[in-house]
Amino acid sequence: MTPLLLLLACEGPDGPGPGVKEDERDTGTPGIAATPDGATPQVDVLVIGAGAAGLSAALEAWRAGASVRVLEREEDFGGAANWAGGLMLFSGTPVQVDAGVADSPATLLAEWASFTGGDPVDPWVMSFATQNVPMVHDWLAELGVTWNGPGTDASSGPTPRVHEVEGGGPALVAAIEAPLDGGVIRYGAEALEIVRNRTGRVTGVRWKDRDDDVEHVTYARTLIVATGGFMHDLERVRAERPDLADRDLRYGSWPGADGNGLALVEALGGATENLGAVGLYAHGVPAPGDGHEELLGSVLSALPWFNNLGERFADESEANGFATGQARAEQPDGDAWALLDAPTAGTVVFDSTEPDGASLSFMELDAAGLVVHGADLAELAGALGVDPGTLATEVTAYNDYVLGRAETDAFRDSRDRTRTVMAPPYYALPIAITVAKGFGGVEVDLSGRVVDTAGAPIPGLYAAGELTGMAGGSLVGDYGFTGSLSAVVLGGRVAGGAAASEALGD
Numbered sequence: 026m027t028p029l030l031l032l033l034a035c036e037g038p039d040g041p042g043p044g045v046k047e048d049e050r051d052t053g054t055p056g057i058a059a060t061p062d063g064a065t066p067q068v069d070v071l072v073i074g075a076g077a078a079g080l081s082a083a084l085e086a087w088r089a090g091a092s093v094r095v096l097e098r099e100e101d102f103g104g105a106a107n108w109a110g111g112l113m114l115f116s117g118t119p120v121q122v123d124a125g126v127a128d129s130p131a132t133l134l135a136e137w138a139s140f141t142g143g144d145p146v147d148p149w150v151m152s153f154a155t156q157n158v159p160m161v162h163d164w165l166a167e168l169g170v171t172w173n174g175p176g177t178d179a180s181s182g183p184t185p186r187v188h189e190v191e192g193g194g195p196a197l198v199a200a201i202e203a204p205l206d207g208g209v210i211r212y213g214a215e216a217l218e219i220v221r222n223r224t225g226r227v228t229g230v231r232w233k234d235r236d237d238d239v240e241h242v243t244y245a246r247t248l249i250v251a252t253g254g255f256m257h258d259l260e261r262v263r264a265e266r267p268d269l270a271d272r273d274l275r276y277g278s279w280p281g282a283d284g285n286g287l288a289l290v291e292a293l294g295g296a297t298e299n300l301g302a303v304g305l306y307a308h309g310v311p312a313p314g315d316g317h318e319e320l321l322g323s324v325l326s327a328l329p330w331f332n333n334l335g336e337r338f339a340d341e342s343e344a345n346g347f348a349t350g351q352a353r354a355e356q357p358d359g360d361a362w363a364l365l366d367a368p369t370a371g372t373v374v375f376d377s378t379e380p381d382g383a384s385l386s387f388m389e390l391d392a393a394g395l396v397v398h399g400a401d402l403a404e405l406a407g408a409l410g411v412d413p414g415t416l417a418t419e420v421t422a423y424n425d426y427v428l429g430r431a432e433t434d435a436f437r438d439s440r441d442r443t444r445t446v447m448a449p450p451y452y453a454l455p456i457a458i459t460v461a462k463g464f465g466g467v468e469v470d471l472s473g474r475v476v477d478t479a480g481a482p483i484p485g486l487y488a489a490g491e492l493t494g495m496a497g498g499s500l501v502g503d504y505g506f507t508g509s510l511s512a513v514v515l516g517g518r519v520a521g522g523a524a525a526s527e528a529l530g531d
């Protein structure tokens with residue numbers, strides 16, 4: 026094979042150093058550059074990604090006495106958390122005690138399978154149950170984070186344990202970043218490749234300065250990859266979930282969740298788990314245009330939904346629950362609509378998912394061709410190709426429940442936040458299938474070390490965050506859970522502490 030020589034600038038904590046030559050022949054793995062023998066580590070712990078996981082890892086390592094460097098390709102820290110409302114899951118906090126809620130690791134474990142499909146004796150699930158308060162809640166509280174709650178939703182179990190960060194996701198990451206020395210994060214630095222030496226030990230990262238396109242290598246004693254999930258790579262999502270292959274999927278993640286870090290780790294033989302555990306929502310409509318965006322509409326949860334058989338199929342009030350999202354995705358031919366009548370249509374507003382995006386009124390949705398009309402239910406059913414008799418029966422039963430004429434509903438267990446649909450004309454809005462969060466990913470052991478497909482740790486390599494399916498690789502079974510930022514912070518702290526310990530020879 027022709028030797029491929031790369032001339033790279035070698036960047037240390039204090040700026041670019043002398044050039045080094047890289048020889049890709051020696052690792053035996055195509056595409057993975059070898060570290061020249063004798064290359065000196067420039068930092069103890071190198072982190073890729075300054076999201077909630079990478080920041081938690083960096084702070085933990087830095088407080089343990091390690092020198093730390095974070096490579097972040099954007100010009101700001103925070104990643105997905107900058108888009109997030111900041112719901113977190115804890116079991117046994119002062120906020121819960123004040124609200125008279127009895128919760129504990131044992132209670133969380135007892136309920137775990139019911140709302141995640143996960144295995145309560147999985148070591149990472151047990152670790153999450155026992156550590157979410159001391160390692161995450163108490164640590165963040167000490168950093169100044171405060172929460173409202175506790176609340177309950179479809180994906181958090183029957184015990185109220187959803188805590189909402191005051192100030193949302195941006196306040197969370199700002200609190201974790203604040204203690205770090207300003208120079209720790211190198212912005213505009215895009216990791217391209219993980220570097221190993223001849224023994225297979227990870228020794229650094231080849232990265233590109235996005236300002237001038239110049240490539241560098243930073244050598245480190247240990248590396249933590251915290252590059253986020255792959256939910257914005259819809260092709261990969263479809264590959265992991267063949268049942269979604271022909272569905273119109275919409276983004277519920279942020280653009281940075283492109284899965285590039287997954288590819289970096291897979292190139293080294295890192296194992297993955299549970300990649301099909303894709304958290305789906307049904308809380309919006311497809312945005313007009315050719316893209317994969319959605320528009321969020323809280324009104325959807327107060328309306329009846331139906332499929333192309335004219336049948337209801339899920340508890341619409343749980344639009345932010347992963348079980349309802351999955352039920353939406355399973356409908357025949359991928360079709361499902363929310364039913365509106367004239368009074369409701371007049372009040373509808375759908376919001377952009379972009380942090381500063383504009384909202385659209387019903388009139389604007391209609392002008393964009395998103396709304397199907399019917400002077401009565403039969404005409405609407407005809408326009409959609411839905412059986413009119415089935416639709417009429419379903420709508421009558423739904424209205425009877427909302428009005429209290431029927432005691433039970435086929436799906437809902439509360440009349441809260443429901444609206445009758447009785448005043449023509451009628452309208453149908455398509456319900457999007459929204460790809461939100463990745464609950465499978467790179468497999469790591471309880472120290473955050475990436476393991477290879479044979480189950481052995483890859484020397485020097487750690488991972489954390491949504492890249493690891495929030496933590497560990499396989500916290501859940503079929504569904505995700507609300508408040509997984511708690512697991513993201515836990516995984517970051519675990520990896521940061523263990524990487525620092527290894528680097529410092531503790």
Ligand SMILES: Cc1cc2nc3c(=O)[nH]c(=O)nc-3n(C[C@H](O)[C@H](O)[C@H](O)COP(=O)(O)OP(=O)(O)OC[C@H]3O[C@@H](n4cnc5c(N)ncnc54)[C@H](O)[C@@H]3O)c2cc1C
Nearest residue numbers: 074076077078098104105111112216253490491508509510
């Ligand atoms: C709209 C929205 C709302 C949400 N709401 C909630 C919520 O209420 N509760 C909850 O628990 N979760 C929520 N989430 C999910 C949660 O925000 C994420 O799971 C979590 O923030 C992921 O953190 P992370 O650090 O693992 O990854 P990320 O936040 O994606 O961070 C990864 C970082 O790595 C950087 N990076 C990636 N590749 C490279 C590279 N090659 N080189 C250098 N840097 C790189 C990225 O720029 C980014 O800064 C929400 C997500 C979205 C999009």
